[in-house]
Amino acid sequence: MSRQFDLNDDGLVVIIGSGAGGGTLANELAQKGIRSVVLEAGKRFTMEDIENDEWGMFNKISWLDQRNLVGPSRLAEDFPHLPAWIVKGVGGSTIHWAGVAMRFQEHEFKMKTLNGAIPGANVEDWPLSLQDLEPYYALAERKMGVCGTEATGMPFHGKSTHYQVIEAGANRIGARCEQAHLAINTRPFDGRAPCQVTGFCMQGCRFGAKWSTMYTEIPKAEATGNVEVRPNCMALRIEHDRDGKATGVLYVDADGVEQFQKARLVAVAANSIESPRLLLNSASSLFPDGLANSSGQVGKNYMTHVTGGSYAEFDHPVHMERSTVVPGIVKEWDDNDPSRGHVGGYELEALHLGLPFMAAFLDPGAANGWGRQFARSMENYSRMAGFWICGEDLALETNRITLHPTERDPYGLPVPVVHKADHDNDTRMRNHAYRMSKELFTAIGAHHVNDLPPYPASHNMGTNRMHANARDGVVNQWGQSHDIDNLFISDGSQFTSSGTENPTLTIVALTIRQAEYIAERMTRGEL
Amino acid sequence: MTASPRVTLSRRRFLSLTGALAAGGLALGATGLWPRWALAEPALARRLLRLGRDIYPHESIEDRYYLASLSPLLEEQRDAVATGLDDLDRRARAAHGSDYAGIEDDAEREVLLQEIQHTPFFAQVKGNLLMGIYNNPDLWPLFGYGGSSWEQGGYRHRGFDATPDWL
Ligand SMILES: Cc1cc2nc3c(=O)[nH]c(=O)nc-3n(C[C@H](O)[C@H](O)[C@H](O)COP(=O)(O)OP(=O)(O)OC[C@H]3O[C@@H](n4cnc5c(N)ncnc54)[C@H](O)[C@@H]3O)c2cc1C
Ligand code: SF4
Numbered sequence: 047m048s049r050q051f052d053l054n055d056d057g058l059v060v061i062i063g064s065g066a067g068g069g070t071l072a073n074e075l076a077q078k079g080i081r082s083v084v085l086e087a088g089k090r091f092t093m094e095d096i097e098n099d100e101w102g103m104f105n106k107i108s109w110l111d112q113r114n115l116v117g118p119s120r121l122a123e124d125f126p127h128l129p130a131w132i133v134k135g136v137g138g139s140t141i142h143w144a145g146v147a148m149r150f151q152e153h154e155f156k157m158k159t160l161n162g163a164i165p166g167a168n169v170e171d172w173p174l175s176l177q178d179l180e181p182y183y184a185l186a187e188r189k190m191g192v193c194g195t196e197a198t199g200m201p202f203h204g205k206s207t208h209y210q211v212i213e214a215g216a217n218r219i220g221a222r223c224e225q226a227h228l229a230i231n232t233r234p235f236d237g238r239a240p241c242q243v244t245g246f247c248m249q250g251c252r253f254g255a256k257w258s259t260m261y262t263e264i265p266k267a268e269a270t271g272n273v274e275v276r277p278n279c280m281a282l283r284i285e286h287d288r289d290g291k292a293t294g295v296l297y298v299d300a301d302g303v304e305q306f307q308k309a310r311l312v313a314v315a316a317n318s319i320e321s322p323r324l325l326l327n328s329a330s331s332l333f334p335d336g337l338a339n340s341s342g343q344v345g346k347n348y349m350t351h352v353t354g355g356s357y358a359e360f361d362h363p364v365h366m367e368r369s370t371v372v373p374g375i376v377k378e379w380d381d382n383d384p385s386r387g388h389v390g391g392y393e394l395e396a397l398h399l400g401l402p403f404m405a406a407f408l409d410p411g412a413a414n415g416w417g418r419q420f421a422r423s424m425e426n427y428s429r430m431a432g433f434w435i436c437g438e439d440l441a442l443e444t445n446r447i448t449l450h451p452t453e454r455d456p457y458g459l460p461v462p463v464v465h466k467a468d469h470d471n472d473t474r475m476r477n478h479a480y481r482m483s484k485e486l487f488t489a490i491g492a493h494h495v496n497d498l499p500p501y502p503a504s505h506n507m508g509t510n511r512m513h514a515n516a517r518d519g520v521v522n523q524w525g526q527s528h529d530i531d532n533l534f535i536s537d538g539s540q541f542t543s544s545g546t547e548n549p550t551l552t553i554v555a556l557t558i559r560q561a562e563y564i565a566e567r568m569t570r571g572e573l
Numbered sequence: 574m575t576a577s578p579r580v581t582l583s584r585r586r587f588l589s590l591t592g593a594l595a596a597g598g599l600a601l602g603a604t605g606l607w608p609r610w611a612l613a614e615p616a617l618a619r620r621l622l623r624l625g626r627d628i629y630p631h632e633s634i635e636d637r638y639y640l641a642s643l644s645p646l647l648e649e650q651r652d653a654v655a656t657g658l659d660d661l662d663r664r665a666r667a668a669h670g671s672d673y674a675g676i677e678d679d680a681e682r683e684v685l686l687q688e689i690q691h692t693p694f695f696a697q698v699k700g701n702l703l704m705g706i707y708n709n710p711d712l713w714p715l716f717g718y719g720g721s722s723w724e725q726g727g728y729r730h731r732g733f734d735a736t737p738d739w740l
Binding site: 097098099100101184204205206207210211214241242243244245246252253272360361362363364365367368369400401402404405406412414415417418420421424425427428430490491 | 626627629630631679683686690691695696699700701703704705707708713716717718719720722723725726727728729731732733734735736739740
């Protein structure tokens with residue numbers, strides 16, 4: 047269990063959020079002897095809390111505080127108060143994540159150089175390259191136990207039936223298809239069990255085979271005696287002194303009492319809606335537009351990946367749910383080839399939903415998803431195979447998080463308003479992905495293919511983006527804010543662009559690199 | 574959503590695949606297992622049943638599952654439900670000269686439902702059924718869905734990598 051630190055101890059790092067970014071940062075710093083307090087809005091769950099139950103787990107661990115979603119999209123119509131699917135709990139969204147762990151491709155760090163300015167978008171290059179990140183990717187793969195990599199030497203999972211069906215379709219149309227790199231053990235690794243193939247990765251892994259900070263980074267950090275995790279503690283605002291240096295964090299504790307924790311350094315890792323919201327809520331007379339916001343980019347460039355689903359119905363059994371959630375990926379269109387009609391690439395990730403979620407997402411929304419055709423598709427559940435589409439989402443200034451002028455949440459904070467709309471490029475990419483999926487499935491005899499619209503965003507990025515210069519971004523290549531030296535961003539909101547790949551491996555790699563930088567600067571007395 | 578023409582399994586094939594035929598799934602009319610409110614107001618229950626079976630038409634699922642799904646709604650908002658059904662009947666009589674449940678053609682009833690699909694009444698009935706039908710472990714075997722599997726050690730040693738013979 048956690049050691050306890052004093053509220054007035056001003057030698058501590060205060061980390062907000064305990065997910066992929068925050069949990070990893072706490073452990074990396076702790077291993078280097080740096081002490082931190084982790085404030086986590088959610089509670090601490092145990093392995094016994096993890097059930098193979100889609101709605102049960104969704105209701106138990108999701109972030110359900112009010113958020114408003116606006117913008118011309120089907121998602122805003124279907125889910126006006128649930129823009130994103132994010133966990134509130136010690137471990138954050140790494141409890142729910144599917145474990146797909148892929149490196150970015152080289153060109154994805156330079157989307158502006160590669161494609162030039164794209165009208166209507168706000169695309170920029172990252173201030174670092176794949177070469178800069180490569181050593182940290184290897185460390186992240188080792189830490190997380192990613193199968194199919196040199197870093198671990200762990201083999202892939204073996205081809206599930208769902209994978210074999212998709213591979214056959216891909217072969218038929220000549221599309222490249224591979225088993226997925228998953229941060230899921232295929233043999234005992236790091237004191238955790240191998241995967242039992244329950245099929246419920248997105249409900250939390252009861253066996254601990256899938257990496258989650260909940261039972262890896264957090265307990266390891268606590269075991270050093272350098273870290274105190276405070277669950278049920280919601281950060282309200284970050285305070286600063288007259289010189290504009292962060293001094294600590296005001297939060298509400300588990301008993302509903304406001305507390306102020308002093309800090310030497312503050313690291314924000316609350317995921318891409320709450321992180322900018324916290325900076326905006328911390329506006330002061332010195333920083334009237336919010337902390338670290340001299341660029342005006344805090345909250346902007348909200349990216350979720352271009353998503354959607356494609357589920358095919360066959361005449362024969364598949365039983366896609368008898369598999370890791372993502373057994374494989376069709377990567378044929380993951381490159382940047384504008385001749386397809388869109389810049390950026392996408393992946394078709396074989397992914398199953400259980401029957402309850404399939405019913406909810408096949409044709410979502412209060413008025414949709416009913417009737418004879420819908421029921422026939424549901425009766426074909428055991429003969430379905432399908433993809434979740436995951437493609438590069440362009441940064442747009444107008445896709446952003448703002449604060450509601452009047453509505454407040456129970457903490458008295460303005461409710462976040464999320465504006466998200468497609469760029470034409472996004473729409474063209476999604477349509478291309480629907481078309482290719484249909485071709486692939488039809489080639490092996492699918493008699494009906496359902497195009498599913500996006501569901502609430504599981505990947506959230508970009509709202510405190512990295513940039514080489516302070517005018518165009520919020521943080522530098524180490525996640526350090528341009529405006530305030532001792533204020534860092536340690537989650538996916540740092541991303542300059544979304545890439546095609548799922549974000550978490552990159553979040554963890556960036557965090558390992560950031561921890562090294564913080565430790566060095568501290569040793570030199572610069573922080 | 575896509576609306577391409579499609580081949581589908583016949584009802585009989587679905588029933589035989591799921592084992593519902595053998596398990597006596599045809600005892601649809603039995604009221605013995607109906608929830609209390611439905612037994613107290615069988616006329617209301619039958620009107621709701623027609624609606625529920627048009628929203629999620631699964632012939633192999635017994636009436637009582639539809640009715641049980643709607644119990645919380647009935648207990649909390651009986652009058653709103655009755656008003657919604659009256660409205661639907663009014664529309665049915667105007668279009669076809671018969672109450673909703675009296676219209677024999679499935680497609681004609683579906684068209685009437687499209688007229689009301691944006692009402693809170695429809696959303697509530699549908700939302701309750703969505704959970705009661707598709708989130709109901711008793712019914713999962715009918716759909717070939719296995720549900721919770723960790724208790725049995727997952728599918729690691731139960732054929733997750735079986736090769737489909739039809740590929
Ligand atoms: C169903 C699902 C499947 C996914 N699958 C994949 C996948 O296969 N591969 C992949 O790469 N990614 C996947 N993801 C995404 C992945 O989970 C996230 O990218 C990752 O967890 C983000 O890390 P983070 O540190 O930014 O935020 P999180 O992990 O979400 O952690 C943020 C934490 O901050 C806490 N918090 C927020 N505000 C405050 C506050 N004011 N005070 C205190 N605490 C606060 C939250 O409670 C939360 O615990 C998936 C996500 C979901 C939901
Ligand atoms: S399939 Fe494997 S990784 Fe996923 S929840 Fe089950 S045991 Fe865990």
